[in-house]
Amino acid sequence: MTFKNPDEHGYYGEFGGAFIPEMLYPNVKELQENYLEIIGSEAFQTEFRGLLENYVGRETPLYLAKNLSEKYGAKIYLKREDLNHTGAHKINNALGQALLAKRLGKKRIIAETGAGQHGVATATACALLGLECIVYMGEIDIARQAPNVARMEMLGAKVVPATSGSRTLKDAVNEALRDWINNATTTHYIIGSVVGPHPFPDLVARFQSVISEEIKAQLKEISGSENPDYVIACVGGGSNAAGAFYHFVDEEKVKIIAAEAGGHGLQSGQSAATTFLGTTGVLHGSKSLVMQDADGQVTEPHSISAGLDYPGIGPFHANLFAKKRAQFFSINDDEALEAAFELTRAEGIIPALESAHALAVLNKLKFENNNTVVICLSGRGDKDMETYLKALKEITK
Numbered sequence: 001m002t003f004k005n006p007d008e009h010g011y012y013g014e015f016g017g018a019f020i021p022e023m024l025y026p027n028v029k030e031l032q033e034n035y036l037e038i039i040g041s042e043a044f045q046t047e048f049r050g051l052l053e054n055y056v057g058r059e060t061p062l063y064l065a066k067n068l069s070e071k072y073g074a075k076i077y078l079k080r081e082d083l084n085h086t087g088a089h090k091i092n093n094a095l096g097q098a099l100l101a102k103r104l105g106k107k108r109i110i111a112e113t114g115a116g117q118h119g120v121a122t123a124t125a126c127a128l129l130g131l132e133c134i135v136y137m138g139e140i141d142i143a144r145q146a147p148n149v150a151r152m153e154m155l156g157a158k159v160v161p162a163t164s165g166s167r168t169l170k171d172a173v174n175e176a177l178r179d180w181i182n183n184a185t186t187t188h189y190i191i192g193s194v195v196g197p198h199p200f201p202d203l204v205a206r207f208q209s210v211i212s213e214e215i216k217a218q219l220k221e222i223s224g225s226e227n228p229d230y231v232i233a234c235v236g237g238g239s240n241a242a243g244a245f246y247h248f249v250d251e252e253k254v255k256i257i258a259a260e261a262g263g264h265g266l267q268s269g270q271s272a273a274t275t276f277l278g279t280t281g282v283l284h285g286s287k288s289l290v291m292q293d294a295d296g297q298v299t300e301p302h303s304i305s306a307g308l309d310y311p312g313i314g315p316f317h318a319n320l321f322a323k324k325r326a327q328f329f330s331i332n333d334d335e336a337l338e339a340a341f342e343l344t345r346a347e348g349i350i351p352a353l354e355s356a357h358a359l360a361v362l363n364k365l366k367f368e369n370n371n372t373v374v375i376c377l378s379g380r381g382d383k384d385m386e387t388y389l390k391a392l393k394e395i396t397k
């Protein structure tokens with residue numbers, strides 16, 4: 001049994017598949033039939049790897065955080081995805097899919113975005129590769145994420161407001177899917193995480209797997225052993241975690257730890273901790289764990305970090321949870337804030353709020369002295385300064 005990849009129908013255990021309206025079938029089928037051959041080809045890999053190195057700035061450092069290590073009594077390494085171009089891991093996937101789209105003969109790209117991070121990464125890849133770019137974004141999110149909207153527009157993307165439903169991320173996904181149905185032959189949909197119908201979860205996980213590929217080689221060089229005792233990452237949809245876990249999930253001895261956004265707390269009605277609060281359901285084209293009410297209506301999630309504010313997780317992670325291969329923690333808003341300030345003061349690194357959820361797990365585990373722990377620092381905190389400053393004012397009041 002492998003945890004890494006789905007079966008030929010896109011299933012990870014009981015989760016995954018492609019639950020799509022008939023009108024989307026040709027697009028999804030085209031991808032299913034071509035993605036492995038295209039991205040496995042030498043020409044594709046040469047171009048993709050070249051861009052990762054010279055444009056994104058990979059490989060990213062695996063940094064031994066000495067002060068954190070001393071405090072927690074383990075060797076704590078940070079995988080520095082925050083140092084990537086555009087500030088997070090999302091660019092790995094956006095570039096990979098944009099290159100794939102070109103090889104499929106598509107000249108028009110659509111994407112959904114919540115806080116704008118995936119929209120910016122996609123607009124960046126499209127500017128570089130000369131592709132038309134349309135980003136769907138909830139009307140409410142457009143109002144509260146003005147700097148990212150400006151970035152996308154400067155990069156040449158068209159930002160289209162989603163005005164239905166709660167006017168946030170899930171409505172933007174619905175608008176993007178509607179566009180894709182109407183423009184099947186010309187357009188590729190760059191989905192932003194390991195979610196969506198097969199083959200998207202596998203496709204995105206493969207593009208992000210460069211994270212654990214590098215960790216293995218870097219650990220081997222540092223310590224002689226390529227496997228750590230723990231790998232820790234935050235899970236929104238799950239793409240940085242899938243990338244950080246990918247080459248370790250089939251190594252039994254490596255403990256896999258996922259941090260979900262607990263929001264105001266599991267019982268508060270304002271949370272995004274899907275494995276704790278969710279049940280099996282279908283969301284955005286795949287069967288997974290979903291936060292929903294008794295009628296199967298998706299419930300509105302909450303997290304202080306926009307990137308974790310999603311009412312589901314990808315099927316890769318749902319399977320890790322169901323098979324008990326990974327341990328999941330729910331990290332509340334205040335715990336994430338505290339972890340962000342701790343890293344900033346201890347190491348001089350301001351993390352993204354999403355990544356701070358992974359850091360907060362350090363308080364919940366008991367390490368032995370020679371344990372090697374790798375934490376995926378998925379992004380940098382520039383975008384979260386407003387939230388951090390507000391918290392700082394509360395603390396010093």
Ligand SMILES: *Cc1c(COP(=O)(O)O)cnc(C)c1O
Nearest residue numbers: 193236237238239240307354379
């Ligand atoms: C978007 C984002 C996430 C959450 O997305 P995943 O697909 O779960 O990785 C995490 N960290 C950062 C910095 C992000 O921008």
